[in-house]
Amino acid sequence: MAAATLRDVRYAFGENPLTAVALAIFLLLVACAVVGPALVPYDPLATNSDFRLVPPSSTHWFGTDRLGRDILSRVVVAARLDLGMAVCAVALSLVIGTGLGAVAGYRGGWIDNVVGRLFDTIMAFPLFVLAMGIVAALGNSVANIVIATAIINLPFYGRFARAEVNIRRELAYVEAARMGGNGAALILARHLIPNIMPPMMVQASLNMGWAILNAAGLSFIGLGVRPPEAEWGIMVSEGASFIFSGEWWTFVFPGAALVLAVFCFNLLGDGLRDMIDPRRRT
């Protein structure tokens, strides 16, 4: 198994060099998020009225914003908040969604109806709009952005887990496990959930990009994160007003960071999917 996995990993990278690139970007992003504040040349919050709106140069690689803050430093430091929000939101919806979906799919009956109805109701909203409504209702904070993003992601994991469990519930190996003296809890825990985890993880990786976009979109319209906190969405939003005077660097670099992050998670998700599902290798 280990050898086979290694072969799959090598295959995924060799076949799709982009996956390797994505992994490199991922490691870079993680590094930024973990030790970013120690790496950056300037204090991301320090204003400097002598250096306002300085174009990219050797001292300020990404230029400075309207308060003279170093954009490179802000972009690097923002990785922690942006990735943190997305990771927390995805983790929340992955755990809750898998749990609810798996139980609903295995048990069926009224539990399935109730859980299904819950997911349907969430999905009956345009999701970004629902997230706006939730943040507006719960209050304008980072925690609530995470909660809103988690809620709108919930049906994806829930329905996915439900469908995967449902397919497998009647499968012979599950029936065999029941013949072998396993109760419902044991079957879910030892036989079903481990088998649906690989596709769930792919789903999570593909979903990370979307979660990042959502959180950044909410901050872009002024929800959640408040200035002067460094966050990509709000930085783009702040830079947007300088389009008409040509200070492009104010929004391009934070925007590019967003694109890079989303791109990286999407590619990793694709690579992961190739790794666990060889049939998709076309």
Added chain:
Amino acid sequence: MTTLLEATGLKRFYKVGSGRKRGMLHALDGVDLAIGTGESVGLVGESGCGKSTLARVLARLVEPTAGSLRFKGEDIAAIPLARFITSPLRARIQMVFQDPTESLNPHFTVGDAIADPIRRLRGAADKNDLDRRVRAALAMVGLPDNLIGRYPHQLSGGQKARVGIARAVAVEPELLILDEPTSALDVSVQAVVLKLLADLRARLGMSYVFVSHDLDVVRLLCERVVVMYLGEVIETAPTEALFEGPAHPYTRALLAAIPDPHRRGQHPPRLDGSPRSPIDPDPGVCQFYGRCPRGQPVCAQSRPPLRPVGAGHLAACHFAGHPA
């Protein structure tokens, strides 16, 4: 021969459709069946006849809607499922599944797959004891020890089928239910597995319920055959007697449809059309009526019960025993 498992009046209905189309699908519609100790019974019929459902009800994978299930005289259908699952009785009835690939958890090694039911149902003194029993089960089905750490995807079809059998016999069942165990296998592998099954039964003295659509296979492996049609047993007889003198017109058609090189060029009458709907069937009409070459008005007025037509030979047809 003593009776090992006796099913009486087994019914299993499923709700289907919604609104005005709602109905009850009669997957099992009152089945009586007794399996003797050490006996090997073949269960045959077309897809949708309820043979798989019956196998699952006998194994208590599916709960019957009505009816009793007596194992050595004890009504096991009355034991709540949650208790039955972990009771010693669970080990007494085991099952081998159709698709060898599907029946193995892809994340379990061969050793884990066989050890799991032993641990749950038999209990092992320690790791060594467990390991010893797993190896014994492997040896029983003729698999080498070195497969113990392999995953299903590293095995051939025949090896997977044997692991499935080893898993079932490892807990020393008295009744083994085999649900089309060779239908997914190639001829050459099928022959090996069939011989193994015959050999295991001879050595361990288990009873078999062998579900199959392949009458040739049933003929080789079973002492008695039970023919099902639309949720009912319509004929049962010792294998020899059934193949020599089928009493029910459906059985006759079924036997006539087995490909046979010796029938080259002959045109036996074929069973055409499709079965009646299994949803809310009329209890006063023979289920085979409409498709039956011998149908008479009486067949639409009463459903024929199973009745003796020979030694150990029962058939559910108004005209069974009467020459055509």
Added chain:
Amino acid sequence: MSAPPLLDVDGLTLDFRTRAGRVKALDDISFSVQRGEILGIVGESGSGKSVSAYAVMDLLDGNAEIRGGTMHFGGADLIERDRAAVRSMRGREISMIFQSPRTALNPIRSVGRQIADVLVRHGPVPRRQAKEKAIAALRKVRIPDPERRYDAYPFELSGGMCQRVMIAMALACEPMLLIADEPTTGLDVTTQAVILDLIRDLVDNSRMAAILITHDLGLAGEYCDRVAVMHAGHVVETAPMAALLGRPAHPYSAKLVAATPSSAASIDELASIPGNLPNLLRDDLPYCRFCDRCDRRVARCDTEPTPMTAVGEDHLVRCWSPL
């Protein structure tokens, strides 16, 4: 057998290019079909029986590569001829039916229109007449109430009915050759018998020939006139059906006959074939791909290419030590 065969496949060799290497799917296979007969191609999964048919139909995936051999149909060269010409023969001169008929039909087009599509494509048949002809085709395969069934969708029909629709579609333009690839796998035995009786009748009552691809030797025994036995990309034996069942010459054919449940009187008589198919990715495949499983192996099996040798009338075997 003096008349030239309708289909003549000679020395066909075919590989699939895959990431793991070349799969030597067919190696120097030869078989032929005469007008008015049913040829059975029998073998276990992975033996190459479907691939051979797909090669004839030019339906192979893009990674298939024909490396040698010839295929002639009614005198025309199927490999050299341009692909457009071969493609226009499909459905008109050669047709094919497949297993799992319910997925093999377009789920959102009525079965009648699917048949009409074929008629319109191949004949100078206007759409309006095509409907009548399609209904006639449905009637020919004994579908009850064909006028009503014309508008039915596949999901409304049983598997057996769908297979009859497939046959009607394949026969709509009265082809010379029908290739049936495991047409009854997954169907009930009673339905299987009806479908195969139908194919047999159609062949007997016209000049059409058929190829029946199956893994079931018993089935081939009842319906085929001649048979080609395949193993691991080789045709190991071709013979009249009775000769193969009575006096199989290749050790694999013999084992296959003895391992078929219908041929055994008791479980003890049932023969088993040891070992597995060789891995066709291997570059050092032995000349005889059965030799690792064979109890009649001789030295030449590994070292010399095995020719097809006649052992009786119209009976060829690819073995250095035939039975």
Added chain:
Amino acid sequence: MAYRAVLQRIAGALPSLIGVVIVTFLLSRALPGDPAAYFAGPAANAASVQQVRESLGLDKSWPEQFWRYLSDLSHGSLGHSLTTGQSVVADLVQRLPASMELTFCALIFAIIVAVPLGVLAAARPDSIVDHLCRALVTMGAAFPTFFVALLFVYVFYYVLGWAPQPVGRLDEIYYTFPSEVTGFLLIDTLIAGDFAAFRGALAQLILPTVSLGLFALAPIARMTRAAMLAALGSDFVRTARANGLAAGTVLFTYAFRNALLAVVNTLGMVFSFLLGSNVLIEQVFGWPGVGSYAVSAVIASDYASVQGFVLLMAVAYVLLNLVVDLVAGLIDPRVRFGG
């Protein structure tokens, strides 16, 4: 389609609508602190808060409040906006056509580009079109809409000067608004016969349409390509080929119609994206639609307006999904006849 099947679909949308109403009600009651203080506005004193509480019925039990909410809804009342002073319904009705025009244009743009692209990519795997399709899909999924929109404005307005200033639907310095008939400027200008204004409105629409459309284009193209590949590899296409049907017939009559089903079914998801991203795009382009209205309301904690907006979008989305369902039923006989 069978009459009964249509009714069934419509009935099937009812639970979603009920769920939507319940959720929006719960959201309005989930406001942190004292909802009455929110609704009373920042300048309120204790007495006026109490007055608002009573007028909103916030002192009643939850079921009573919910009942009241329902009866308000049935009278078409969504409360009053704090910022505009008008009723929320009036605000939304006034601004809805702008959003609809933009959304529909983006959707049409996305479908016109994405479907042929996906079909061609699947018909010729590994061709240039296929690579283009994959690149577009990857980019479309990775670029935040608001960022793309800003880049477009920067490049096409500031640098190249090709696009007009992003100041909403029509630059009132040069053009006059036509009298409102449909609310869709492209149509109203034509009705008024003012072709200059039509061109002006069109010019204003192009950038927001493309930036919004790109976001919808990616999922449609991906789905079309995948569905076409699946259809082309299916058993029934193999049968069609084996019967010698012409390549065009196989591609369009057999593969494409089946693939279309999958594509139509993903349109629901696409609408969800579109309606959400609409908010962001309106923000960038100063578009006077319901989205930018909602954003200002959110910032101003003008809750009644946000709630009205969420409800409106959800109802629109449920209705769009219903349309998608009905269209799928037209294509698929299995749905039509309940197979």
